[in-house]
Amino acid sequence: MSHKFPKLEQNLTDRKTKNLKKSLIIGLTVLLATNVLTLGLLLFKNRPELSEQKIEEYPLLDPARHLILQEHFFSTIEPLRRSLKEKTAQYEAAGHRLGIYFEFLNTGANISINQEERFWPASLSKMPTAFAVMKKIETGKWRLDNELVLFPEDQDSRFGELYKEKPGTRFTIETLLKESLVNSDNTAHRILVRNLSSQDYTDIFEALGMEELYDEEYNITAKEYSRVFRALYNASYLNRENSQKLLLWLSATNFRNYLQSGLPAEIIFSHKIGEEYKEVVFLDSGIFYVPNRPCLITVMIEVGNGEGVEKAEEIMKDIAQTAYDYVANN
Numbered sequence: 001m002s003h004k005f006p007k008l009e010q011n012l013t014d015r016k017t018k019n020l021k022k023s024l025i026i027g028l029t030v031l032l033a034t035n036v037l038t039l040g041l042l043l044f045k046n047r048p049e050l051s052e053q054k055i056e057e058y059p060l061l062d063p064a065r066h067l068i069l070q071e072h073f074f075s076t077i078e079p080l081r082r083s084l085k086e087k088t089a090q091y092e093a094a095g096h097r098l099g100i101y102f103e104f105l106n107t108g109a110n111i112s113i114n115q116e117e118r119f120w121p122a123s124l125s126k127m128p129t130a131f132a133v134m135k136k137i138e139t140g141k142w143r144l145d146n147e148l149v150l151f152p153e154d155q156d157s158r159f160g161e162l163y164k165e166k167p168g169t170r171f172t173i174e175t176l177l178k179e180s181l182v183n184s185d186n187t188a189h190r191i192l193v194r195n196l197s198s199q200d201y202t203d204i205f206e207a208l209g210m211e212e213l214y215d216e217e218y219n220i221t222a223k224e225y226s227r228v229f230r231a232l233y234n235a236s237y238l239n240r241e242n243s244q245k246l247l248l249w250l251s252a253t254n255f256r257n258y259l260q261s262g263l264p265a266e267i268i269f270s271h272k273i274g275e276e277y278k279e280v281v282f283l284d285s286g287i288f289y290v291p292n293r294p295c296l297i298t299v300m301i302e303v304g305n306g307e308g309v310e311k312a313e314e315i316m317k318d319i320a321q322t323a324y325d326y327v328a329n330n
Contacts, residue, residue, distance in 0.1 A: 068106055072292040077104055080326040081111045084319065088113050091315055095304030098315070099222035102323055103296040105233060105287070118219035119300040120281050122274030123159065123184045127228045128213075129192050130181055132200040133173060134242045144174040148191050160185025181249045181272065207237055222285070222298040229270075229287055229296050250286065257313050258284040259299060262320030275309070282312035288320075290327050297323055 099117040103110040136142040147170040155163040179188035235243040250270040260269045271286020285298035
């Protein structure tokens with residue numbers, strides 16, 4: 001293009017930029033809508049209609065039982081228990097330390113391996129913070145569009161990108177929550193924590209019966225931590241709207257190299273990972289949504305023998321694939 005028309009060039013450039021931004025916004029909106037729709041279809045496809053008549057037929061049963069077809073219940077998960085225990089024993093013999101919790105959410109049937117083993121939580125600690133923030137939203141003390149300020153002491157470069165922003169920058173609470181959960185941004189988490197009180201956390205642990213979540217050294221177990229995701233699934237602490245919102249955000253994370261690597265690409269997995277390279281500890285916890293057969297899984301690994309993250313990824317993939325294959329094919 002000739003440089004005789006600088007204004008025309010600028011107008012065309014501006015128009016292209018606006019069109020690009022518009023396309024990106026539309027694309028992101030469609031993607032979000034598709035994710036929501038897909039999750040809804042996976043959760044409710046082929047479920048029988050809940051009616052007063054059906055409830056009256058079985059007045060002593062859980063009303064939610066009428067929403068799930070008999071074919072989506074297992075008579076036992078014992079074969080999966082044996083398989084996971086065998087794999088755990090093999091990995092332990094190779095010098096690694098594991099804690100595993102699995103729960104078939106339709107019935108509550110569960111498998112707990114090394115339930116007393118405690119691990120450093122790393123970024124799994126971001127979930128109680130998200131609960132505390134959302135509870136303040138529900139009570140009207142905060143709003144998602146309220147803004148919080150970045151202080152110099154909040155900046156943490158280990159995870160995320162917000163540490164690159166200048167002190168004094170303001171972020172909405174919604175942005176901080178998303179960054180903390182989706183990208184595991186440490187700076188976003190620090191800003192939120194600084195604006196919460198110890199009572200905000202105490203309220204969560206007391207309400208969920210999780211006073212023993214952390215020991216004196218701040219370590220956790222796979223079984224106890226799994227209560228966090230069960231509370232989201234049941235919407236037993238936060239309301240349904242906010243529980244759903246957190247689960248949707250958690251399904252959008254790009255951390256797919258642990259448990260998610262053992263699941264088919266089309267399976268939604270709402271989860272949170274944790275990594276602590278100094279301790280050689282790797283963690284992943286969440287809910288994977290096999291159609292009509294949702295499952296909660298938490299795996300915590302301390303890698304031994306001088307091995308690192310690659311070994312943790314291998315173990316996580318193996319465990320997730322084993323759990324999925326049993327749930328999907330029985």
